[in-house]
Amino acid sequence: MEGLLFGTGGVPHSASKPKNLINGIKRIAELGLGCTEMEFVYGVRMTDAEADLVANTARKTRIRLTAHAPYYINLNAHEHDKLIASQDRLLQTVHTAALCGAADITFHTAFYMKDNPPEVYTRVKTILAGITAEIKRQNKFVSLRPELMGKVSQFGTLEELLNLCSEVEGLVPCIDFAHLHARSGKYNSYYEFTSVLNQIEKKLGRAALDNMHIHVSGIRYNKSGEMLHLNLRESDFQYSELLQALKEQNVKGLVICESPNLEEDAMHLQETYNKV
Numbered sequence: 001m002e003g004l005l006f007g008t009g010g011v012p013h014s015a016s017k018p019k020n021l022i023n024g025i026k027r028i029a030e031l032g033l034g035c036t037e038m039e040f041v042y043g044v045r046m047t048d049a050e051a052d053l054v055a056n057t058a059r060k061t062r063i064r065l066t067a068h069a070p071y072y073i074n075l076n077a078h079e080h081d082k083l084i085a086s087q088d089r090l091l092q093t094v095h096t097a098a099l100c101g102a103a104d105i106t107f108h109t110a111f112y113m114k115d116n117p118p119e120v121y122t123r124v125k126t127i128l129a130g131i132t133a134e135i136k137r138q139n140k141f142v143s144l145r146p147e148l149m150g151k152v153s154q155f156g157t158l159e160e161l162l163n164l165c166s167e168v169e170g171l172v173p174c175i176d177f178a179h180l181h182a183r184s185g186k187y188n189s190y191y192e193f194t195s196v197l198n199q200i201e202k203k204l205g206r207a208a209l210d211n212m213h214i215h216v217s218g219i220r221y222n223k224s225g226e227m228l229h230l231n232l233r234e235s236d237f238q239y240s241e242l243l244q245a246l247k248e249q250n251v252k253g254l255v256i257c258e259s260p261n262l263e264e265d266a267m268h269l270q271e272t273y274n275k276v
């Protein structure tokens with residue numbers, strides 16, 4: 001992949017009506033952005049025929065697609081049926097995302113549920129090894145990307161993700177820099193962003209920096225971590241310094257903007273990146 005592509009998490013606000021994914025992809029192309037994340041966050045409600053249309057539109061407009069799996073996934077659920085449902089939701093996302101031509105699937109892995117984090121890690125790792133093996137068996141060319149999470153009650157610290165992705169074949173991280181900042185209040189300067197990129201390269205190799213999946217937004221947080229997403233310029237997030245670090249390390253891949261104003265901040269990120 002060449003360079004970084006910028007886009008929105010969800011259909012842009014300025015898409016023409018009906019505000020569906022197809023019109024969203026067309027709007028992304030009109031705005032000069034490069035990618036968009038399909039939000040299956042409340043469930044995968046797309047037929048195979050619709051997925052074919054989406055794939056066609058993305059191909060024609062040369063827009064790269066990724067998918068966000070449903071929020072209702074917890075690979076550390078204590079009830080057996082919730083655990084099975086979580087795995088089913090991930091595999092449904094894999095099926096539809098692959099039909100749409102998306103290469104990456106982002107998901108929220110688990111809650112600690114007051115369990116010991118190392119135990120949660122082992123449980124999650126075992127399940128994800130099974131799911132990635134199933135994706136391989138189905139011959140689907142999609143990568144699962146556990147997301148770096150913003151609340152301290154959620155599994156998915158930088159360290160957990162890097163360990164998980166180095167130990168489970170077929171897993172690559174989704175680095176949400178706003179969440180990383182919200183979790184600790186730190187990670188908000190050029191030097192800290194650079195150190196994160198260095199850690200990723202050290203643990204997963206240069207290939208990881210050549211195919212990154214990044215989430216960015218403004219964020220409000222407290223001692224429990226993430227409270228809500230904000231527009232970049234209403235937050236304390238030092239996105240210019242992040243973009244500078246990404247540029248200097250020649251990071252490649254997709255930057256998905258999850259600010260409430262979506263395309264406005266996605267375009268601002270792209271313009272700022274081109275200038276730094």
Ligand SMILES: [Zn+2]
Nearest residue numbers: 068107108147
């Ligand atoms: Zn997410």
